[in-house]
Amino acid sequence: MTGPGWQSLTSIRRGWVAAAFGVCAGYSGAVALLTTNDLHRLWGTTAAVGYLIAAVATLTWRSRGLDLALVSGLCGALLVPLGWLAAQGKQQPEVSVIVRSAQLLVHHGTPYQSTAALAAAHHPYAYDPYLPVMTLFGLPRALAGSHVITDPRIWFGVAFVLAFGLALAVAGAQDWIRWTVFLTASPVIAFELAVGGTDVPVLALMCLGLALLWGMSRRASRPVLAGLVLGVDASMKATAWPALVIAVVLLAVRDGRRAATQFTATAAAACAVLVGPVAAIWPGALAVNTISFPLGLTRAASPAASPLPGHLLAQTGHTGHLIAVGLLALAGVGILAWLVVAPPRDVPAATWRLIVGLTLMFTLAPATRFGYFIYPGGLLAWLLVARAGRPAGRAEPVQPAAAVDGGDARSGAVRRVVRAGERAGVAADVRARVDAAVGLADVIGGLRRRGRTGRR
Secondary structure, X not given: OOOHHHOOXXXXXXXXXXXXXXXXXXXXXXHHHHOOOHHHHHHHHHHHHHHHHHHHHHHHOOOOHHHHHHHHHHHHHHHHHHHHHHHHOOOOHHHHHHHHHHHHHHHHOOXXXXXXXXXXXOOHHHOOOOOHHHHHHHHHXXXXXXXXXXXXXXXXXXXXXXXXXXXXXXXXXXOHHHHHHHHHHOHHHHHHHHHOOOOHHHHHXXXXXXXXXXXXXXXXXXXXXXXXXXXXXXOOOHHHHHHHHHHHHHHHHHOOHHHHHHHHHHHHHHHHHHHHHHHHHOHHHHHHHHHHOOOOOOOOOOOOEOOOHHHHHHOOOHHHHHHHHHHHHHHHHHHHHHHHHOOOOOHHHHHHHHHHHHHHHHHHOOOEOHHXXXXXXXXXXXXXXXXXXXXXXXXXXXXXXXXXXXXXXXXXXXXXXXHHHHHHHHHHHHXXXXXXXXXXXHHHHHHHHHHHHHHO
C-alpha cells in the first residue's frame, strides 16, 4: 500500500474506491437488519443509502464523482444520523454521563460524585470512568441548555476532524483533506460518532501526538508539542496512557535523553495541571470512578460487556475475575518486555507496538466493548494512509541514541565531526562555485578581446 498509486484517493482506481463504499454499505446494511438497538438501526439505514450513492457516483461521474461520493458517504453515515439523533435528544448513555459530569463541575466544582453517593448507587451510569478533560465536551450543554449545537457528539466530531486531519498533514500524507473525509465517513469513525463518540477525540489526539514525533530529521521531531498533545489526551481517558509509555521509549532510543526528558516533563506537567486539582481534592472519587469501576471492583458492574475473553472469564465468578485481571497485567508486562528487548526506532514501529498493546488490553479487560477496537483500527488506518502518502525519499531517519544524546561525550565528538564535515562541504561547494565564476569571466573576457581584434 505504500506505492505511488495510494498517495491520493484520486490516484486509486475508481473500481477499488467504489468497492470500498460497497463494503461499507454491506456492513451498515447488516447493522440495520440485525441490531435490536434503535439508534444503531437508524445509523445503519441512513449509512447504507449514503454509501450506495457514493459507490454509484464514483463509477458514473468521472470528473467530480469522487468528491460527490465523499460528500454522500459523510452525509449518510454521519451528518444525517447525528443531526437527527441530536435533534431528538437520543444518544448512548455515556453521552449523558459526560453532560451530568459537566453539570456537576459547573455547580459543585468537581465532575465526580462523592464516594458516599457512589456507595449507595446501584446504577452503572452513576459512575464517570473518564478523566477530567472529557468533561469539557459536556460544558456547552451544561451552560447553554439542550440544543443540537450543544450536543457533545458535535464537539467530539469537530475535535476529531481537526486533530486527525492535522495528524495526517503533519505525518506527510498527501491529499490529506480527502483522506480525512473518507476515514471520518467510514464505519470505524462515523458509527461510533453518530451514537456515542467518546473514544473518537482520544484516538485523534493519539494519532496527532505520534505524528509530531514523525520527522524527517531530529529537528523536525517535536517532543514538547507531542508531550503536550499526549498529556492532554492522557487527561481525557486512560486508554491514551500506553501511547505515553511507547513515545518515551521511542524518543529515548532515537533522539536521546534530552528529547525524552522534554517530552516526559511536558506530558507530566499537562496531566498535573488538568488532573492534579481533582486528584488532590477528591482522590477517592477519582480513584473509584476511573480505576475501580472500569476494573469491575465496584458494586455496580460496568455496562461494557461484549463477549470477549476477559469479560467471559470475569463472568465466571471471583476467581475468573482475578484470572482476567492477572492476564491483563501479564499482557502489560509482555509489552514492556518487548519495548526493552526490541525498542521502536521510528514512529511506524512505535505505532505497531501500540496497536498490539491496545488490542491485548481490550481483549483481556474484564469490562470491554467491541467498540473499543476503534483505537487499533483507527491507528492502523492513520499509519497506512500517512505512510502511503509520504513522497518517495521521505523515510524517517533512524539515529542511534549515542549520536544524538547531549549528555554523552562521544555524542558531542560525533556532532563536532559532523559539523566540521558540513562546514568543509559548504566551503568546497563555495570554492567550486567561485572557480566556475572565474572561469566563466575568463571565457567572456576572451570573447570580447577577439571581438575587438576582429573589428580592427
